[in-house]
Amino acid sequence: MPPTILHIDMDAFFASVEQRVNPALRGKPIAVCGANARTVVLTASYEARAYGVKTGMTLPEARGLCPGLIVVPSDHERYTDVSRRLLTIYQDYTPLVEVFSVDEAFLDITGSLTLFGGGEAIASAVKHRIRREMQLTASVGIAPNKILAKLGSGLKKPDGLVRIEPQDVPMLLEDLPVKELCGIGPNLERALADMDIRTCGQMGRTPVERLIGRFGIIGHSLKAMGRGQDDRPVVPTGEEPEAKSIGHSMTLARDVRRPDEIEHPLIELSEMVGRRARRNRYGGNVVTLTLRYADFQTFSRQRRLQSFLNDGMEIYLAARRILGTVRLEQAVRLIGVSLSGLIPDTGQLPLFETDQRRNRLLATMDGINDRYGEWTVRWGTLIAGHPHKAVISPAWRPKGVREYH
C-alpha cells in the first residue's frame, strides 16, 4: 500500500494560543514577539496579517503597517505545553508521529487507515479534536509523502484540509516556485536561480548530473523534490538520531559595540547551554560563538577544547576567549552560544577538590531549578539582568536534549 502521510500545521500558532488564553485579544490584530522589545515578530494573528504584518518583521515595521497592532510577549512554556498536548491527540491515531517543530507534525497513518475509515476521516477527526479540546485551528495536508503533505497543509490556510493525489502532482508543481518546497532556503533558491531553475517543474526536468555537478550529493534529492518525490520516513519523536549540538541565542536589548557589553548575555547563554547539557547528561568539547551584526551579517567561530564539559562557567570562558579573537566590525545585534562534539557524560572524576565541590554545587542548583523553575537560583552576576526566556528553536522536540522551557 502506498504510504499516507499527514502534515498538521497549527494556524498562527503563538498568536492563536495567546488569543485563546486572553479573550480580550480575540478578533484583534496581535503580534507575538520575543520578551525584549527589539526582537522580531514571531507570529502575527490573521487579523494582523490582513494589514501585511509578517513573521520576521521588526516591531517598527509591523506598527508602520498596522497602527493598532497589539504586541504580546511570547510565553514559550505555554506554547510547548500546548504542543505536548497536541502530540497526545496525534498519538491516538498512529504511533508514527514526528514533531517537526513546536507547531508542526508529520503523521504516518498508512497503518491506521482502515481502523479510522481513511485519510480524510483521520484528518477531520484530528482537526475536530484540536478545535474542541484546544480551541485552536490547524491546516492539514494529506499526501503520499512528507514533502507533498507539507505543501498541502500550506495551500488553504487557515483551517484547511487538502489532499494531494499522485495524479495532481505534475500540474501542481509545474509553476510552483522552488522556495515553496520545504528544505529550499534563500541560498539554495538563489543558487538554483543562477542555473535558471525557478519552478519545481524546471527542477524536476533538470538532468540529475547538472544538479549533482553544482550541489553534490543533494542533487539527487533536489531532482526528486522537483518531481514531488520524497522517501524520507516519518521518524517518531524520541527515536530521532542523537543531538549534535546544544545551543541558545538571543537578540540583545540594543545593538552593542563593546565586547564587554556582551559579557552579561554571554554568561546567561552559556549557563543555559550548560544547564541543558547537564539535564540530558551530555558533555561537549566544541564551543561555538555566533554573532549577528546590526546589518544581519552573521558568522560563527568555534574552539575545540581538550575535555568534555557541561559547566556553564567553562562554556562561558571558552566563548569569551573566542570573542577575544574577533574584531567587531559593527555593533552586535544577536549572540549565540552552542556546545557540540557531544558525548554522553564520560564519568571522568575531577582531580581537584574545588572541581568536585563545583560539581556538587551545580547538581544542587540544578535540583532546585528543576523543582522551582529556571533561574530560581543563579549566579550573582545574573541577578541584575532579566533572565532570558529561550526562543523555541525550530529543532524543538517534546522531550530529549532539544527540549527547553
Added chain:
Amino acid sequence: MKLKISRGELLTGFQRVQGVVEKRNTMPILSNMLFEAKGDQVILFATDLEIGIRGTYKAEVSQPGGVTVSARKLYEIVRELPEGTVTITSNDEHRVEIEAGKSEFKVLGLPPQEFPAMPTVESEPLMPMDRKVLSDLIRKTVFAAGDNNARYILNGLLVTLYTKDKKRFLRFVGTDGHRLAVIERQLDDGKGRGLPQEQTAIIPKKAALEIKKLLEENEEGPELGVSKNQMIFKRGGLLLLARLMEGSYPNYQQVIPKENEKRVAVNKAELEGALRRVSILSREKTSAIKLALEPDTLTLSSSNPDMGEAKETIAAKFGQEGLTTGFNARYLLDALAAIDAEEAVLEFKDALSPCIIRQPDDPDYLCVVMPMRV
C-alpha cells in the same frame, strides 16, 4: 641583502622556527619569519607573540640587510634542495630569490620593519642545565598539562626553583584537572650562582614542547632562566623566549594521595599493550576501560553497547583484597610512556580515589590519575 649559506645550516634554522610560527591566521605576518644578514651570520626570528625563537647561523654575507618571508614556504623549498650552497638575495621590493644548483625561486616578502620586534633579554642570571635533566623535567610532566583547556592556566607547566639543605632543586608540575605529573631534580652543585633561593613561574605548554624539540638535537650546554615576565632558554646563539602565564596555579600538593596502600607492580610493556588492545572497543571518544585487581592478576575490560567488548588479563602481584575501578586508558598510557623502567608501580586507595603511578627507581617522580565512574 645577499648571502651564501650551506643548505644544512639553513634547514636547521628553518626547522626550528616551524613550531613557533602562527598557524591560525589571526595576524598574517606571524606566519612569516624575520631573516636578517649581518657580519658573518644570518639571524632567524619567529614569534606568535607568546613565544619567540631566535637563532644565528653561519653565512657568507656580501650585502647585509633583512626581509620577512613565509616561514613555511621557505622551509618547504630548502627541504627539497640537494646538499650544497644556497644563495639568497632580496631586493628593494622585498622579493626573496633563492638559488641553488639549477633551481631558482622568487618568493614575495614584506619589509622587516613590519615584523614584531625581538624581545630584549633582560640580564637575568641563567642556570646551566644538564641536557638530560631538563629533557626529563619536561618530558615527564608536559603530557599531563592541559591542551586548550577551558581553564587557561592549566595549559602551562608550573616551574619551581627551591633550595633545601643548601642544595638547589627544580620542580616541574603539569595537570589538566584529571591527572597530574610532578618531577623534582637536583641541580649540580655550584651551578646557578646568583640565582634567587626560590622562584616560581608558569610557562606555556607550547614553549615547553619547543624546548623539548630543541633538546632532541643532542647539543649540550642549555641554560634556563626566568625573569619577571618571561622564560629564557639559551644554547649558544639560540634563544627561546616565552611570556610567562599569569594566574594562580591550583594547589597540586593537596591532590597527591598520602594513603594509597594498595600497591601493584606490573610489567610496563605488558600493561601498555593490554591498554591499547582493550581500549579499541571502549566507548567512543572516552577510552573508558575497567580495571579489576585480584590477588595475582590485573584484568582490563571495555564494552561499547554499539560495538562489543574486550578483555585481557595480565599477571600482577597485588596480594590484597580485590578492587575494581575505571580509567581513561589514554591517561594511563601517557603516564606509562613517561616511565623509564621495565616495571611500573600503581598505588590505589579505593575505586573512586586517585591512583598514583611511579617509576620504582625514581622516587622524585610521580603521576596521579583520577578514575572514571564506569
